[in-house]
Amino acid sequence: MTIDHAPAPAGAALSAEDRAELRLRHGKIRDAMADQGLDVVLAYGPAWRRENIRYFTDVTPAGSAALVVLPAEGDAVAFSTRPSDLTAFTAQGWVGEARRLDPANPAELGVVLKELAPRRIGIAHHELVPLVLMETIRAAAPAAEVVPATKLLDTARLVKSEWELARMRRSAVVCAAGWEAFVDVLEPGLPEYRIVAEVEARLKNLGAEDNFMLIASGRDEVRGMTPPGDRLLEAGDMVRTELTPKMDGYWLQICRSAVVGKADDGQRKSFDLFNEAVEAGISVVRPGVTAHEVAVAENDVFRKYGYGEYCTSQYTRVRGHGHGLHLDETPIIEGNHTVLPENSVFIIHPNTYTPLAGYHVLGDPVRVTGDGCEVLITTERKLFETGDVA
Amino acid sequence: MKRGLHVLDPAETPDQEWQERVATLQRTMAAQGIDVALVYGDVSRSDDLAYLTNLCLYWNEGVLAIPADGSVTFLTKLSLRVQNWMRASSKVTEFSGGKNFAELVAKYLVGRKNGTLGLVDAALWPADVAGEIVATVPGWEVRRLDGLVREQRLVPSATETELLRAAGRILDDAAAKATVEGSTAGSRVETVERALRGGGFLDLYPSSLSTSDGVTSFGVTGQYRMHWVHASRVLGDGVGWPGVLQDALSAAISAARTGATVGSLAEAAAPALAKLPDGAEAEVRWVNQADLSTGGEFRAQDPAAVLADGEAGAVSVEVAFADGGNAAVAETVRVTEGEPEHLTGAQR
Numbered sequence: 001m002t003i004d005h006a007p008a009p010a011g012a013a014l015s016a017e018d019r020a021e022l023r024l025r026h027g028k029i030r031d032a033m034a035d036q037g038l039d040v041v042l043a044y045g046p047a048w049r050r051e052n053i054r055y056f057t058d059v060t061p062a063g064s065a066a067l068v069v070l071p072a073e074g075d076a077v078a079f080s081t082r083p084s085d086l087t088a089f090t091a092q093g094w095v096g097e098a099r100r101l102d103p104a105n106p107a108e109l110g111v112v113l114k115e116l117a118p119r120r121i122g123i124a125h126h127e128l129v130p131l132v133l134m135e136t137i138r139a140a141a142p143a144a145e146v147v148p149a150t151k152l153l154d155t156a157r158l159v160k161s162e163w164e165l166a167r168m169r170r171s172a173v174v175c176a177a178g179w180e181a182f183v184d185v186l187e188p189g190l191p192e193y194r195i196v197a198e199v200e201a202r203l204k205n206l207g208a209e210d211n212f213m214l215i216a217s218g219r220d221e222v223r224g225m226t227p228p229g230d231r232l233l234e235a236g237d238m239v240r241t242e243l244t245p246k247m248d249g250y251w252l253q254i255c256r257s258a259v260v261g262k263a264d265d266g267q268r269k270s271f272d273l274f275n276e277a278v279e280a281g282i283s284v285v286r287p288g289v290t291a292h293e294v295a296v297a298e299n300d301v302f303r304k305y306g307y308g309e310y311c312t313s314q315y316t317r318v319r320g321h322g323h324g325l326h327l328d329e330t331p332i333i334e335g336n337h338t339v340l341p342e343n344s345v346f347i348i349h350p351n352t353y354t355p356l357a358g359y360h361v362l363g364d365p366v367r368v369t370g371d372g373c374e375v376l377i378t379t380e381r382k383l384f385e386t387g388d389v390a
Numbered sequence: 391m392k393r394g395l396h397v398l399d400p401a402e403t404p405d406q407e408w409q410e411r412v413a414t415l416q417r418t419m420a421a422q423g424i425d426v427a428l429v430y431g432d433v434s435r436s437d438d439l440a441y442l443t444n445l446c447l448y449w450n451e452g453v454l455a456i457p458a459d460g461s462v463t464f465l466t467k468l469s470l471r472v473q474n475w476m477r478a479s480s481k482v483t484e485f486s487g488g489k490n491f492a493e494l495v496a497k498y499l500v501g502r503k504n505g506t507l508g509l510v511d512a513a514l515w516p517a518d519v520a521g522e523i524v525a526t527v528p529g530w531e532v533r534r535l536d537g538l539v540r541e542q543r544l545v546p547s548a549t550e551t552e553l554l555r556a557a558g559r560i561l562d563d564a565a566a567k568a569t570v571e572g573s574t575a576g577s578r579v580e581t582v583e584r585a586l587r588g589g590g591f592l593d594l595y596p597s598s599l600s601t602s603d604g605v606t607s608f609g610v611t612g613q614y615r616m617h618w619v620h621a622s623r624v625l626g627d628g629v630g631w632p633g634v635l636q637d638a639l640s641a642a643i644s645a646a647r648t649g650a651t652v653g654s655l656a657e658a659a660a661p662a663l664a665k666l667p668d669g670a671e672a673e674v675r676w677v678n679q680a681d682l683s684t685g686g687e688f689r690a691q692d693p694a695a696v697l698a699d700g701e702a703g704a705v706s707v708e709v710a711f712a713d714g715g716n717a718a719v720a721e722t723v724r725v726t727e728g729e730p731e732h733l734t735g736a737q738r
Contacts, residue, residue, distance in 0.1 A: 047434035047684070048391075062597050064434070064684035081687035083673075083708065084599055084716040091714065103514075104690035127518045128432075131534075134517035193395035197587035200393075204579040204596075213393045224471040227396045227448045227592070229479075313469055353471075 014093050018058070021163040022094055025055060026070070028156045033072055039118035041149055042137070043068045044125045051325035052124045052153045053078070054249045057094045060209060061085040067101055067109065067133075071116050079109060103132055110140035117141070122149030157324050159343045164250065164324070165367065168345060171252035172365065172376040174245045178203050178211070179379050182243065183258050186386045188235050192217055192228035195239070203245045212244040212251070212327050220266065222358035223315070225351075235261045240361040242351070244327050251327035254377055255349045255363035258384035270357035271383035274350055277301040278362055278381065281319065281332075281348035285366060285373035291336040291346075295319040298350040299334065307354050316352035323347060323365055344368050345376070392433065392448040392613070394592040398479050402615065403444075403549050408481045411442055411542065412462060418538055419458050425505030428495065428523075429454040429539055430515050437683055438510065438539035439464075440616040444480040446592070453491050453519075454482075455498050465494040492522035504529040511537040514688060543680040545700045550617060551724065554679065554702050557614035558722055558733030560589040565621045565734065569608055573625070578608050586612050593683075597622075601715030605632060609718055611682055618682035620704040621734040622720040631666055632717070638662035638707045639719045642674050643735075646697060646705055648727045652676045653693030659707060669712025678703040679722065701725045702733060 014022065033041055043052035045066045054060050056068040056076050063082030070076040075096025078089040081103060089098035099108045113121075118141055123129060126148035129137075137146065160168065181202035185195055192215055203211050214225035217239045225242060233239065237260045244253040259267055281298040298319045299311040310316065322329025323345045330338045332346060340346065349363025364381065366373040419427050431439040431454070436447035439454050445464060453465040463484040466473065473485045488494045499507070507527060509515055512534030524532045546554060564585035568578040579596045586594045594612035609622030624632040638659035645658035656674040663672045676695075677686030679702045686704075706720030721735035 046432065048432055062595075062685075064687040082685065083710055084718075087710070087714050087716055102690070103688050128516050129518070130514045131517045131520055132513040191395075193590065194588055196393055197584050200587055201580045201584035204583050205576045207576060210391065211393070212391055224475060226472070226475045227393050227446060230395060230397055315471065317469060 017163060018094070021161060024161055025156070029070060029152070030072060032152045032156065033122065036120075036122060036147075036149075036152065038120050038122040038147075038149065039072050039144075040113070040116055040121045041070045041152070042121055042123045043070070043153060044123060044129045044133070046125075046128055049125055049128060049326070051157065054325050055153065055157060057089055057092060058249065059085070059088045059092050059094070060249055061088065063101070065101060065103060065130075065133075068095065069109075069112055069116070071118075077112055103130070106133055106136045109133070110136050113137060113140035118144050120145045120147065122147055122152060124149045124153040126150060154329065157326075158322070158330070159341050160324060160345055160367070161343075165343065165345075167248045167250045168252055168323070168367075169376065171245060171247040171250050172378075174203060174206050174208050174247055175243065175252050175254040175365075175377050176379045177206055178208075178243045178245055179241075179254050179256055182239075182241055182256075183384050183386060186233060186239055186258060186260050188233055188260060190233045191230050192233070193230060196228050199243065208245040208247055209249070210246040212242075212253075214242045216240050216359055218358065220355060220358040223353045224359055225361065233260050236264065238263075238267055238357055238360070240359060242349070242361055246327070249325055250323075251325070252323055252345075252365050252376065253327065253347045253349070253363070254365070254379060255347070255351060255361040256379065256384065257361055258386060260386055262385055263383050267357040267383060270354060270360045271362070273301065273305060273307065273354070273356065274360050274362040275381060277350035278348055278364060281350065282364070282366060282373060282375070285340070285348075285368055287340075287342040287368055287370065289340050289368070291330055291332045291338045291340060292334055294332050294340070294348065295334045295336070298348065302350070302352075302354075310352045310354045311350075319350050320346055320348045320363060340368055342368050342370060392446055392593045394587040394594070395590045396446045396448075396479055396592055397615075398444050398481070402553060407547060407549055408444070412456065414542055415442065415456060415538060416458055419456070419508065422508070422535070423506055424508040424533065424535070425458050426499065426502070427456045427508045427510050427535065427538070429456065429510045430519065435514070435684055435688075437543070437616055437618075437680065438537075441539060441543050443482045444616070445476060445482060446479065451491075453494070455495070457502075463498060465491060465498065467491075490522070491519050492526040495523050496526045499527055499530065506531045506533055508533050508535040510535050510539055540680050544678055545698050546617070546679070546702055551700070551702070553615050554617050554619065554722075554724070554733055557591070557612065557617055557619045560586060560591065560614065561610060561612050561619050561621055561722075562734040564589070565608075565610055565623060568610075569623050569625050582610050586610070590614060599716040599718055601711055601717055602713045603715075605717060607717045607719065609720060611685070613683065618679045619722040619733055620677070620682055620706075620720055621722060622706065622718045624717060624719055631670075634662050634665045635707055635709065635717060635719045638672070638674070639705065639721065642707065643705050643721060643723055643730055643732075646676070646723055646725055646730045648697060648699040648725055650697050650725075651693060652691060652695045652697070655705060656693070663707070666709065667711065670709050672707060672709045675706045675708065676703055677706070697725045699725060699727060
């Protein structure tokens with residue numbers, strides 16, 4: 001996480017594009033607030049879930065906890081545990097005011113809520129708000145009804161604007177560069193964690209603010225993906241990664257596997273199976289498709305070849321997931337009937353274990369278009385092989 | 391995010407020390423009348439869990455259940471296939487998986503005689519999770535506890551100190567390389583990512599601050615195994631107010647001796663800080679390495695707190711200038727009765 005901000009004059013004007021985006025967001029949220037009878041939306045963001053803070057402020061704070069309070073009328077107020085974040089919030093100019101959040105004594109939050117005197121408060125990430133803050137909120141507005149608003153924000157963020165898509169396309173370029181760095185470094189004898197170090201270095205040089213990355217190496221004994229260990233690569237290993245850089249707040253993922261040396265028959269068959277599943281998922285995407293339908297299309301390929309059991313939770317998690325200001329938005333899984341509207345973005349990745357070659361990852365992020373989908377990355381979908389290692 | 395090297399190495403931390411960590415907590419629980427303690431962690435604040443088990447929460451949340459007697463159980467929303475990895479890379483042998491922590495806690499308590507259930511560091515638990523647990527375990531007294539595990543972590547053991555020294559050396563070298571003349575924002579982060587993750591760090595957080603007169607300070611907080619170190623340095627030749635900041639930091643570090651108060655660090659730095667430009671607001675902080683994952687932001691700075699022998703932490707001087715710029719300098723040290731041991735910094 002890197003924040004590099006130069007101070008700007010107080011009240012610095014937003015560009016026309018930024019102002020339009022801000023109005024769009026406030027409009028979406030306030031329409032939903034009116035529907036749900038909310039006087040205030042309060043977005044809470046611990047360090048690992050700051051998507052809603054970014055949505056309201058266009059800043060990813062460095063502090064360990066942050067908040068944004070958006071009343072039904074008027075400017076939003078941002079809070080952070082880290083003083084330098086307040087400079088960042090005000091310099092960016094998306095909120096009217098920024099205040100310190102002291103978890104040991106969150107009195108300033110109480111002051112703001114008391115002034116607003118809300119009757120009904122919706123809290124995004126209500127489920128993560130710590131006791132000390134929740135008790136402050138309830139004490140500051142003792143008569144207010146406090147309800148979860150996580151879904152309200154998730155829904156608002158689902159459809160991406162052109163402003164957002166432009167940023168996600170920049171993430172897509174960095175995704176491709178990250179994968180190139182990954183393949184470039186693979187060689188027998190290299191420990192897994194050194195792969196991650198090289199990929200992170202390349203991504204950060206390109207301006208990525210963060211990256212989520214899982215990895216595994218080996219042959220058909222590999223059953224899942226985790227942070228890296230100190231295992232040394234061997235010739236013939238398949239090395240898999242979910243690589244998810246974040247640019248300007250927006251995450252985008254690429255899933256690929258590469259063989260150290262030349263692929264064997266099992267690895268090639270595995271790639272063919274997974275590639276067919278990705279293509280099946282892509283083929284059903286259109287406005288109004290559900291997450292369930294995309295997952296079924298992918299899983300049917302596995303079922304067709306007798307590998308259906310490997311689509312269960314014993315071997316895998318999801319068939320993909322939404323992307324945006326959070327890297328893991330709506331899950332693409334059978335049983336999730338969430339509609340994926342035009343301009344929603346998600347990755348199709350039928351990642352799972354099979355006996356063919358162990359855990360295999362392959363997937364592309366897509367945008368739902370008016371008549372299908374746009375694949376957002378340019379990286380070739382193939383089983384990569386390195387050099388001429390025997 | 392925790393995407394660097396995660397290992398369980400008995401040569402670094404022997405079995406006996408892992409057992410003693412849990413046993414020490416169990417003795418504290420017994421003294422407070424706690425039958426079962428629960429420790430909550432998420433991907434951004436999971437060091438208590440790691441300290442007791444070497445578990446790495448690289449994603450999502452988890453709860454560790456510690457009985458007054460016997461082994462710990464990890465309650466997790468993660469799937470079985472990830473549990474296998476966790477079993478191989480931690481000291482935990484008992485796992486319980488499900489979608490809801492309250493249900494997992496209720497299931498864990500089945501067959502146990504009703505007693506007192508303690509929530510460790512209760513103020514920082516998600517209120518919803520705490521409330522659901524209370525509602526799901528009628529017959530149990532649920533008590534809010536302070537940071538019992540954190541308190542054990544405040545003064546590192548000899549093995550932990552060795553790991554901190556290793557961490558400090560790697561981070562110090564990386565910070566020095568990253569802040570050479572001519573470095574750019576991208577190259578600085580690139581350098582520390584390659585050096586720290588390549589050196590075996592699990593997690594790291596680089597950060598840049600800048601001022602209206604074009605001065606950049608670059609800081610890195612990193613986690614090596616379960617231990618954290620931090621350094622922040624102002625780029626450039628140190629002329630003008632950056633030199634004042636460095637003088638203030640040196641004075642604060644020199645004051646960090648066994649028995650000194652946190653407030654005395656600020657007092658030591660005050661003469662230098664008085665030379666800062668008008669309107670600048672400076673803050674001198676001590677953050678024990680046990681709190682560095684959250685920058686110490688979940689703990690109030692207590693000027694009366696006394697530094698213990700062997701305690702390790704970051705001394706920082708952070709400045710907000712009147713025109714909105716920010717700067718920070720910091721190094722990680724180990725408190726001794728004499729001059730502090732520099733874990734990072736030029737005097738190391």
